[in-house]
Amino acid sequence: xxxxxxxxxxxxxxxxxxxxxxxxxxxxxxxxxxxxxxxxxxxxxxxxxxxxxxxxxxxxxxxxxxxxxxxxxxxxxxxxxxxxxxxxxxxxxxxxxxxxxxxxxxxxxxxxxxxxxxxxxxxxxxxxxxxxxxxxxxxxxxxxxxxxxxxxxxxxxxxxxxxxxxxxxxxxxxxxxxxxxxxxxxxxxxxxxxxxxxxxxxxxxxxxxxxxxxxxxxxxxxxxxxxxxxxxxxxxxxxxxxxxxxxxxxxxxxxxxxxxxxxxxxxxxxxxxxxxxxxxxxxxxxxxxxxxxxxxxxxxxxxxxxxxxxxxxxxxxxxxxxxxxxxxxxxxxxxxxxxxxxxxxxxxxxxxxxxxxxxxxxxxxxxxxxxxxxxxxxxxxxxxxxxxxxxxxxxxxxxxxxxxx
Numbered sequence: 001x002x003x004x005x006x007x008x009x010x011x012x013x014x015x016x017x018x019x020x021x022x023x024x025x026x027x028x029x030x031x032x033x034x035x036x037x038x039x040x041x042x043x044x045x046x047x048x049x050x051x052x053x054x055x056x057x058x059x060x061x062x063x064x065x066x067x068x069x070x071x072x073x074x075x076x077x078x079x080x081x082x083x084x085x086x087x088x089x090x091x092x093x094x095x096x097x098x099x100x101x102x103x104x105x106x107x108x109x110x111x112x113x114x115x116x117x118x119x120x121x122x123x124x125x126x127x128x129x130x131x132x133x134x135x136x137x138x139x140x141x142x143x144x145x146x147x148x149x150x151x152x153x154x155x156x157x158x159x160x161x162x163x164x165x166x167x168x169x170x171x172x173x174x175x176x177x178x179x180x181x182x183x184x185x186x187x188x189x190x191x192x193x194x195x196x197x198x199x200x201x202x203x204x205x206x207x208x209x210x211x212x213x214x215x216x217x218x219x220x221x222x223x224x225x226x227x228x229x230x231x232x233x234x235x236x237x238x239x240x241x242x243x244x245x246x247x248x249x250x251x252x253x254x255x256x257x258x259x260x261x262x263x264x265x266x267x268x269x270x271x272x273x274x275x276x277x278x279x280x281x282x283x284x285x286x287x288x289x290x291x292x293x294x295x296x297x298x299x300x301x302x303x304x305x306x307x308x309x310x311x312x313x314x315x316x317x318x319x320x321x322x323x324x325x326x327x328x329x330x331x332x333x334x335x336x337x338x339x340x341x342x343x344x345x346x347x348x349x350x351x352x353x354x355x356x357x358x359x360x361x362x363x364x365x366x367x368x369x370x371x372x373x374x375x376x377x378x379x380x381x382x383x384x385x386x387x388x389x390x391x392x393x394x395x396x397x398x399x400x401x402x403x404x405x
Contacts, residue, residue, distance in 0.1 A: 026370040030124065033368025037119070037132065041112050047142045048108050052101045055149055060097060061256030063149045066190075067100040069236075069258055073243030076236040076261065080188040081151070086247060096248070104149040107157045112138065114160025117167075118348065121355035126371045127298035128354065131347045133374065135382035135393045136292030140340045143393050145400070147385035151190035152341055158182035159199060159345060163352045166207040172216040175204075179220035187227040192332070194228050195324035197221075199345040202317035206310045206353060236261035268331045275333040279388045285335050288383040292343045299350045303357055310353045318346060336385040 028036075055063045070082035081103070085096040115138065122128050131137060141148035158179075165175055179200060186193045200220070204213035241261045245254035275281060300311055321342065328338045382393035390396050 025126070025372065028368045028370065030368050033124065033129075033370075040133065041116065041138075044138055044142055045109060045112060048148060049105060051142065051148045052105050056097060056101055061253055061258075062146060063257075064097050064100045064104075065253040066257035067104070067149075067151060068096055068244075068248060068253060069261070070244055070247060072247035073236075073240035075230070075234050076240050076244075077191055077231040077234055078151075078189055080185060082244075101149070104153060107153045108141070111153065111157045111160050114157070114164055115348070115351070117164055118160075118351040118355060121167075121358060122351055123302075123354050123358050124368050125299075125302055125354075126369050126374065127295045127302060128351070129368070129370055130374050130377060131295035131299065131350070133378040134292060134295055134343075134347075135378065136288075136340055136343045137347050138344075139393075140336075140344070140383070140385075143382040143397055144336065144385045144390040146389070147337060147340075150337065151186075152193055152337065154186045154189060155182070155193035155196055156341070156344060156348075158186060159203070159348055162200060162203050163348060166203060166352070167355070172208065172212055176216045176219045179217070180223040183220045183224040184227050187224060187231060191228060191231045192325075192328050192338075193341075194224060195328060196321050196341055196345055197224055198317040198320040198324070199349060202314050202349055203352065205313045205317070206349070206356075238262035265331060272329075272331060272333050275387065279384075281335055284388065284391075285339065285383070288336075288381065289339050291377075291381060292339065292383055293346075294377075296343070296346050296350060299354065303350075303353060306357045307353050310356070314346070314349055314353070318342070321345075333386045336383045339383060340385075 066078065068082040068085060069076065069078045070086045071079045072083075072086070081100075082096075085099045085103075088094070088099055089096040115132070119128070119132070133139070135143050141150075162175065162179065162182075165178065170178075182200075183197070197220075201213070201217055204216050207213070208216065238261075241254065241258050244258050244261075245251065248254075304311060325338055325342070329335055332338070379394045380392065382390050382396070384390050
């Protein structure tokens with residue numbers, strides 16, 4: 001008991017007067033800790049900008065081209081944003097790929113802003129720090145080759161903004177319209193994100209009484225169902241892909257995501273089975289998925305006594321989302337991306353719950369505590385989006401940078 005009291009006292013002194021080391025953890029003044037995270041967010045933003053510029057010159061067929069699928073060959077899945085970009089290009093004469101890069105980068109900045117505002121009211125416990133710097137959350141599109149600038153950023157930014165609006169007390173009727181717009185735009189632009197809709201419902205159920213939350217969810221749910229019906233009835237084919245390519249006047253864009261519109265489900269399934277065997281998906285993603293989920297489990301344990309209802313809601317909705325996303329794993333090789341969406345959605349919602357818990361703890365002064373294990377956890381691994389590219393996180397990133405130089 002004496003040693004434990006002594007450790008607590010050392011932590012408190014370190015947290016109030018300056019940086020220190022106690023109990024295997026670095027304990028920093030909150031202002032210094034926030035500054036370090038500001039630098040981290042700035043580096044991630046700069047890296048995403050560089051990646052966006054790189055994608056303008058190469059790898060465009062599998063990244064930006066997916067944003068450029070349009071309705072020139074008739075209504076087709078994933079065509080909404082591409083049609084908007086095409087019309088803007090015709091109106092201004094600016095290359096549509098530049099519009100896509102600007103839109104994607106702006107959405108990442110908006111997501112980072114949402115996370116930062118959620119952190120403002122967080123407890124700053126070790127699980128929060130580990131979750132922020134985890135290779136499977138904010139850093140995922142930077143660390144994993146080819147995983148940045150995909151259209152799931154529409155859904156993630158929508159979830160982040162929803163949580164901010166809930167914090168600010170925006171009226172349920174306004175949030176219902178907002179979610180309807182997010183659902184329509186996200187699903188008509190990238191239908192796989194429909195599987196993550198339960199996380200949006202979880203946010204409403206955590207913030208409101210069940211009756212209010214369900215009323216708020218009715219309009220978005222109807223819009224989502226109608227959008228998914230339209231998408232499923234218009235999957236696209238080779239002819240559609242050719243017409244889209246003709247409208248873009250750039251043959252290099254046709255070999256990736258646009259050309260994939262004509263691929264059958266049986267072919268997609270065969271690709272998944274081949275990747276599972278060749279790159280050991282079951283082994284790799286089981287291990288990496290557990291590593292990615294570690295801060296989430298720690299957060300749930302830390303908040304269980306104070307936020308049991310919210311955590312049960314989150315658990316139930318996450319199970320629903322996992323069941324819905326099963327189809328993505330069956331027909332898409334990007335298993336890391338699908339897991340990343342679950343991990344980051346859960347982390348955002350846990351930050352929201354954490355802020356609500358801290359708001360009820362009057363007089364509780366947060367401390368910025370970094371356990372010794374956070375640094376190796378941050379640096380030595382990452383979760384590939386597909387195949388096994390980017391398995392060693394920042395070490396792989398450094399190797400690629402040195403090779404490029």
